Amino acid sequence: MTPDSAAAPVLSFADASLGFGSRILWRGLDLNIRPGEFLAVLGPNGSGKTSLLKTILGQQKLDSGSVTLAGAAVRHGDRRIGYIPQQKLIPAGVPLRGRDLVALGVNGHRFGVPLASRAVRRRVDELLADVGATAYGDQPVGELSGGEQQRLRVGQALAGDPVLLLCDEPLLSLDLQHQRGVSELIDRRRREHNTAVVFVTHDVNPVLGMVDRILYLAAGQFREGTPAEVLRSDVLSELYGTPVEVLRSGERVFVAGVPDGHAEGHHHADPHRGEGAS
């Protein structure tokens, strides 16, 4: 499904700027994301990908400009947004089962005596089935694999029936099979429910077939457009201010020659640099 270009945008950045101290992350960002659209946010470490998500979540204020969700300024804890965090393995010994993790998305924000109603249990069952996690819904989360835990987190993020899904490196440290499984869940959601997706990643390849548009952040600037428009040697060379080569191999894209120093002092040892589109 192509995103409905006539529909009002779910998320809008207007002339938005953000920086820390003298360092500019991005400036003059204008961006409209429409229902059902899949936007991948790429860029080296320290280029402001996660900060972008934080501004959408209302946890980080812009230096100037505005960011709006369905026409109104974003606010903290907006339940129309589903958030899938970086894959952090939940350790063994956490007293929660798979279904409890999903249930937190349904009523985890609610105060009151923690007795699950039948309606909540039914909703959790639905969500478990949606993300294909019914089989391990009753197992302790700490005993599940990273991929299984991430499926549950997708279920948790879908619990509020979001209009916008924010994904912060959700495939990090998953094997190929689970990368495919989790990204297909996210893709299916936006196709079936017209949910917009903002997907931060260092490697665009697992989602390349799903992406409508790319926002590429680097060196205090950005480029935005379809994958064919942005993932080009001349475009990225101009963005980085140094010759960068975009290589294609079958369905996969690689960016070679990204200069050092674009980590801006953070994460010097980035194992992904030079691999994938980062």
Added chain:
Amino acid sequence: MDTLGDLWSSLFSFENYGELVVLLSNSIIAAAVLGIVGGLIGVFVMQRDMAFAVHGISELSFAGAAGALLIGANVVTGSLVGSLLAAILIGVLGSKARDRNSIIGVLMPFGLGLGILFLALYPGRSANKFGLLTGQIISVDIPQLGLLMGIGVVVLVALLVMWRPLTFDSLDADVAAARGVPSRVIALAFMVLLGLTVAVSVQIIGSLLVLALLVTPAAAALRVSSSPVLVPLLSMGFGLVSALGGVLLALGGSLPISPFITTISFTIYVVCRLLALRKRGAGRDRGAGRNRGAPLAPQRAALKSAGS
């Protein structure tokens, strides 16, 4: 032989035991309530990785109690003031784990030193002094016992009411905040509840041994279960058995109750670890049969043919 007999009778002498139980029924009930509360909050202490914070708070609680003793104020009140001050400081300054540990490391010796100073200046009976460090519930009077129990009930109810947001925040604060959980309020409220519980526990088993009621029962429960219902229930049960058992055994002798409580709670922990070992051993055998049975079969066949 005589000394051994003396030792035994100082440990256990159950003459007039029934009368003692009746006489001290308030202390016994208070210990039971606090065992339950400690077991319950311990589940979150473990999930939020705050065992060290418990110890830090208890040392400032000791300083507060010693200060109150010195100026002739209510010891429970003093202990509460010290406890809450420490808990709020740690909560406000140490929202990140690393900051938190350094702040506790700085506060704890300061609190302990202050407490020792106050005790050194205090001219009264030395039994009172020692009690603050190692427990003294038998000597707590009835109005104060009521206060302790009231605080315990408040903590219990508050924990139940904020159960879900607290669980969410303990598991993944970022996602919880994104989903509308007021993380800062939750974190601070939890520290206040922890401060209250510590202040109350200091009265029973003393500031040095608070961990035996606030950490050990939950740690034991987490060894044998991962159920969100069973873990808190088990932990409360373990806390109850430790506190109640400690008081009832101590009644029979002239020893303080704290070594009984710590020994019971430690024993429960060891038993739970052993149970977990056995369970995991059994699980591994099953897992091996399920997961590795098929790929192993050709290898076995190969080994056999190589051997023959």
